[in-house]
Amino acid sequence: MNKVEKRVQDTAETIGKDIIKVDHFLNHYMDVIFLEDIASLFYDAFKHLEINKILTCEASGIGIAVVVAQKFKVDLVFAKKRTLDYINPSDYKAEVFSYTKQYSTLFTVNQRYLLPTDRLLIIDDFLANGEAMRGLIDIVKQAKASVSGIGVVIEKGFQPGGQWLREQGYLLNSLCIVDDVVNGQITIREQ
Amino acid sequence: MNKVEKRVQDTAETIGKDIIKVDHFLNHYMDVIFLEDIASLFYDAFKHLEINKILTCEASGIGIAVVVAQKFKVDLVFAKKRTLDYINPSDYKAEVFSYTKQYSTLFTVNQRYLLPTDRLLIIDDFLANGEAMRGLIDIVKQAKASVSGIGVVIEKGFQPGGQWLREQGYLLNSLCIVDDVVNGQITIREQ
Numbered sequence: 001m002n003k004v005e006k007r008v009q010d011t012a013e014t015i016g017k018d019i020i021k022v023d024h025f026l027n028h029y030m031d032v033i034f035l036e037d038i039a040s041l042f043y044d045a046f047k048h049l050e051i052n053k054i055l056t057c058e059a060s061g062i063g064i065a066v067v068v069a070q071k072f073k074v075d076l077v078f079a080k081k082r083t084l085d086y087i088n089p090s091d092y093k094a095e096v097f098s099y100t101k102q103y104s105t106l107f108t109v110n111q112r113y114l115l116p117t118d119r120l121l122i123i124d125d126f127l128a129n130g131e132a133m134r135g136l137i138d139i140v141k142q143a144k145a146s147v148s149g150i151g152v153v154i155e156k157g158f159q160p161g162g163q164w165l166r167e168q169g170y171l172l173n174s175l176c177i178v179d180d181v182v183n184g185q186i187t188i189r190e191q
Numbered sequence: 192m193n194k195v196e197k198r199v200q201d202t203a204e205t206i207g208k209d210i211i212k213v214d215h216f217l218n219h220y221m222d223v224i225f226l227e228d229i230a231s232l233f234y235d236a237f238k239h240l241e242i243n244k245i246l247t248c249e250a251s252g253i254g255i256a257v258v259v260a261q262k263f264k265v266d267l268v269f270a271k272k273r274t275l276d277y278i279n280p281s282d283y284k285a286e287v288f289s290y291t292k293q294y295s296t297l298f299t300v301n302q303r304y305l306l307p308t309d310r311l312l313i314i315d316d317f318l319a320n321g322e323a324m325r326g327l328i329d330i331v332k333q334a335k336a337s338v339s340g341i342g343v344v345i346e347k348g349f350q351p352g353g354q355w356l357r358e359q360g361y362l363l364n365s366l367c368i369v370d371d372v373v374n375g376q377i378t379i380r381e382q
Contacts (some may be wrong), residue, residue, distance in 0.1 A: 063267075
């Protein structure tokens, strides 16, 4: 078990069958020492690729992505979440539906910040249905840049995002895959 | 001139008389090496205080706050921006009006993450009218914690947030204070 799997196993809270709460170290309260452990795990997984930029999205991806960017010694760009009345017409954009919040938002990235020569590592905290990731990949395609790898801290293995990304041929590294939540008990996939 | 003042002077774009755009290094595209310079400036300003936690808010404050938290070797908590239909009733909360976006959002922080013993350094990218800062301070008061210092990267000196905070007795450190924008020319306050 890596440090993320252990921390999820030992401390994550659950609500019902599909909500895994890690507010206490990842996406509300942030343990920055632990973020450095996370960044090291992503670095080991992707250091053989010539990553030149990190891509993430607002909001909770940003803190993780910054520490990953430090580790790779590259810059990062985060997609902004916008409402339709507040966008720059020339931005790359993708509509993203949130199953958690039950509404759509727009991800936008200024065209200046993604180049056709970019070899991107996409970073996010969670992967579930994969809607946010699909939006980020769509934006990368609009910029004619390349997705070299995708790193997520926690994948919900019982939702289809991870399987879809792997089937599409993306190099996905999920530091912790939760296969099941039953009566508050979390089952983590061995990998 | 410190590094932030120089970078703002040399590279910031302006729109009209009051919008200063630093998307290219601070709040969309992030230059992580420069974030470390920013964190060092805040560290020099606040290291004599016994800061034990960093507080910021979604979204663009998070990246800066993480690097500041690394420098201080403390954890951080970021206030979430919520809509009214999506909050936990027990959270600390404050309504914050955005003059830029012309609507209000709620900042929320889970009660577990702010303690009466906390000596907080509040970090944000911009200070203008001070609405976001007022919301964060309000939340700190609800938690009976202390604001030891406030660090912002860019203060709009021609808007009232900074003056209000100083009059209230807060220890505010703005790395760059813009006093004026006239025909795209930025005037930076000497300090």
